[in-house]
Amino acid sequence: MPLSVYLNVAVGGVLTGLVYGLMALGLSVIFGVVRVVNFAHGEMMTVAMYIAIVTFAWFHLDPLILLVPIAAVLFVFGYALQASLINPFITRPEHSQFLLLVALAIIIANTLLIIFGPDARAVQTAYAYDSFQVGPVIVDAAKIYAGAAAIVVTVALFAFFRLTLLGKAIRACADNHTGALVVGLDVERLYALTFGLGAACVGAAGSMLVLITDATPMVGPGYTLLAFVIVITGGLGSMPGALLGGVLIGVTEAIAGLLFTPSAKSMFAFAILVLVLLFRPRGILGKRPA
Amino acid sequence: MPIFEMPYVLVGDIAYDPATHDLSVEVAKAKATGAEALLVISRLNDAMLLTRELVKQRWTPQGIMSLGPGWYEDQYLKTLGRLADGPISFIPWYDPHKKLSRMLEAELAKTHPGVNLNTDHVYTFEALLVAADAYKRAGSSDPKALADAIRATNITDNASVGPGIQFDAKGQNDKVRGAAVQNRGGKLVTLAPKQAANAKPEWPMNSYLGRG
Amino acid sequence: MLRVENLDVFYGDVQALDGVSLDVEEGAIVAIVGANGAGKTTLIRALAGMQRELRGRIVFRGRDIAGWPSHRVCNLGLGQVAEGRQVFPTLTVAENLDIGAMLPRARALSARNRERVLAMFPVLAERSRQAAGTLSGGEQQMLAIARCLMGAPELIMFDEPSLGLAPKIALGMLETIRELNGDGLTCLLVEQNVALSLKLASRAYVLENGRVTLAGSGAELLADDRVRSAYLGL
Incomplete structure (x- = not known):
């Protein structure tokens, strides 16, 4: 096969991987701070995808512009969810948290199913079929926009955690829960904020993902699993790790699909996961536990 | 895999997960084989994904031949608009020249404007036709009489492609014939068999470039 | 009181x-x-x-x-310097102090309090950009007290x-x-x-x-x- 084919496929894998990485970042942020595994992650992204699809159908607003309001909506959703439902479960055993979030996932998926039916839906932007040609490489325009937006959102989030007082307070909660209570941080509110931010990442990722793929109400669990694979590969709690994990998985799947049979490409993503777990259990960019 | 005497070379076969959300790699791989035509077995979602990738990767094969659902469905035509034109589906179909087909088309246009008549509608209709015909001949709703009447079915005035409806010993309607239909201008035209055809095949299909 | x-x-x-x-x-x-x-x-x-x-x-x-x-x-x-110091190990010394001053009662006094605690524990000023987890036990205890003081407790x-x-x-x-x-x-x-x-x-x-x-x-x-x-x- 000509080299340009590999190049094309790899570039596509990087860009898709960035969007996956942004989604996984949400999971990583939530787990890193709140220590709750969001088993409804993929379903929350499905919600974002449907909001993008519906608003696009009604108002013809570009999903890239919708990214901000959709992230805001998901933020409010995540905040309310943590404040009302999850905070009371923080001190409960992990299996009750698991049941709570799986129940939530099922409720979300089936509500979407009732409202939208089982068929795939998509948005048809003006550039949905555009692609750029750079030398031998043809790149999907929507993927470029989505990948770029994923980087922007990640940088913004990174800046928030590094530079703002509120971001530092959230990191403090993740660092030392007792310490946060001792200095009088409102930990429950910060948890809600964190869950909101994680959900906002998912919202942003979801609104970009509709540029790349269709949505059906039942795509959630696949994305939840993908987010787990990415986060564990990249390193739990590491923000650059989530993005790197996303890109790594994206490229691996793409190249594996090219070299072997595409139907087996997920196998290679899991193979990477297994290798990372064997040789670097804390993930590629994960920090050694203190 | 059985070997057939065909004047074609199969340059590759690509299996993919039918529930996938991204077929860019698959299309890139197919394009790289240099194939002249694409033989596809898909459903609606992957048919749309494949088309989108063909457009984005700027590859128009001479023809796309589908051996199943997806490519002729209304949602495919509606979603893709002008990009839906070109693929040929080899499927059971109705004979557009038959009287009943024309009546069905006219009726559907009245009650459900914008919906193309397809095999699902026609088979549903013909099922009712078989039942009504059997009831008329049996003259009662006695199950045994009805079953015997159905076995003796011989309808020639139907909608599907082929000489009519008649069931063999296994209960199969062996009179039904396959057809080839092509998407053209948001509608479906019949290319084959000859007696049902209402258009000539467009081959090679128009390039995706510049269709917008 | x-x-x-x-x-x-x-x-x-x-x-x-x-x-x-x-x-x-x-x-x-x-x-x-x-x-x-x-x-x-x-x-x-x-x-x-x-x-x-x-x-x-x-x-x-x-x-x-x-x-x-x-x-x-x-x-x-009502402030607290807890057992085990409970500093935020991956945050810098300066950030630990910032967090201490996040209480609504202390925000306006943040600059003055910082001056005061750094005068009291000059070593914290020297290490302000260092991660708190890398400090010695005694320095961490100073940081814990300083952080508490940033909250303007009575x-x-x-x-x-x-x-x-x-x-x-x-x-x-x-x-x-x-x-x-x-x-x-x-x-x-x-x-x-x-x-x-x-x-x-x-x-x-x-x-x-x-x-x-x-x-x-x-x-x-x-x-x-x-x-x-x-x-x-x-």
């Missing part, structure tokens, strides 16, 4: 504190003395709003704060401030507490070094199995035979 009346605290079915009453007057250093497991840390956690399964009254600056969440308690001016509860520190540094820590008290800060002190803490304290309580068994001035308890045999090994 702080009055505790008949405080019962529970961990599920287990009662950890049983009818504890005590008084901390403004400007005082009050010591709590007791063996491991007597309920000293539980008492501090309950007062700080971190252990909220309780009965009884906790009156601080005229308000019953029993059952309040910790952030509201802190914002009323009363600080110290839980084992000298635990795990070299003797000389431990002495310095208690000296710091005396200085802070000299500046007008009220202190509640739980300290393994019973002799020293009783010397510092104007009033002290002995906690045994979740009950106050003895109370008096620091000097009185130092002279008490039971205290001398049980806690001073004399």
Whole structure:
């Protein structure tokens, strides 16, 4: 096969991987701070995808512009969810948290199913079929926009955690829960904020993902699993790790699909996961536990 | 895999997960084989994904031949608009020249404007036709009489492609014939068999470039 | 300033504190003395709003704060330097101080308080960009105190401030507490070094199995035979 084919496929894998990485970042942020595994992650992204699809159908607003309001909506959703439902479960055993979030996932998926039916839906932007040609490489325009937006959102989030007082307070909660209570941080509110931010990442990722793929109400669990694979590969709690994990998985799947049979490409993503777990259990960019 | 005497070379076969959300790699791989035509077995979602990738990767094969659902469905035509034109589906179909087909088309246009008549509608209709015909001949709703009447079915005035409806010993309607239909201008035209055809095949299909 | 009346605290079915009453007057250093497991840390956690399964009254600056969440308690001016220091290890020293000043009551005073604590602990200024987890034990304890002071507290509860520190540094820590008290800060002190803490304290309580068994001035308890045999090994 000509080299340009590999190049094309790899570039596509990087860009898709960035969007996956942004989604996984949400999971990583939530787990890193709140220590709750969001088993409804993929379903929350499905919600974002449907909001993008519906608003696009009604108002013809570009999903890239919708990214901000959709992230805001998901933020409010995540905040309310943590404040009302999850905070009371923080001190409960992990299996009750698991049941709570799986129940939530099922409720979300089936509500979407009732409202939208089982068929795939998509948005048809003006550039949905555009692609750029750079030398031998043809790149999907929507993927470029989505990948770029994923980087922007990640940088913004990174800046928030590094530079703002509120971001530092959230990191403090993740660092030392007792310490946060001792200095009088409102930990429950910060948890809600964190869950909101994680959900906002998912919202942003979801609104970009509709540029790349269709949505059906039942795509959630696949994305939840993908987010787990990415986060564990990249390193739990590491923000650059989530993005790197996303890109790594994206490229691996793409190249594996090219070299072997595409139907087996997920196998290679899991193979990477297994290798990372064997040789670097804390993930590629994960920090050694203190 | 059985070997057939065909004047074609199969340059590759690509299996993919039918529930996938991204077929860019698959299309890139197919394009790289240099194939002249694409033989596809898909459903609606992957048919749309494949088309989108063909457009984005700027590859128009001479023809796309589908051996199943997806490519002729209304949602495919509606979603893709002008990009839906070109693929040929080899499927059971109705004979557009038959009287009943024309009546069905006219009726559907009245009650459900914008919906193309397809095999699902026609088979549903013909099922009712078989039942009504059997009831008329049996003259009662006695199950045994009805079953015997159905076995003796011989309808020639139907909608599907082929000489009519008649069931063999296994209960199969062996009179039904396959057809080839092509998407053209948001509608479906019949290319084959000859007696049902209402258009000539467009081959090679128009390039995706510049269709917008 | 702080009055505790008949405080019962529970961990599920287990009662950890049983009818504890005590008084901390403004400007005082009050010591709590007791063996491991007597309920000293539980008492501090309950007062700080971190252990909220309780009965009884906790009156601080005229308000019953029993059952309040910790952030509201802190914002009323009841600060804490917790056992084990509890700094934020991956945050820098400067960021740890920032977090301490996030209480609404302290935000406006942040710049002035920072100047004050850095003057008191110059080593923190030197290490302001270093991750707190890389500091020595003594430096972490200074950071914990400095962080607490950034919240502009009126009363600080110290839980084992000298635990795990070299003797000389431990002495310095208690000296710091005396200085802070000299500046007008009220202190509640739980300290393994019973002799020293009783010397510092104007009033002290002995906690045994979740009950106050003895109370008096620091000097009185130092002279008490039971205290001398049980806690001073004399």
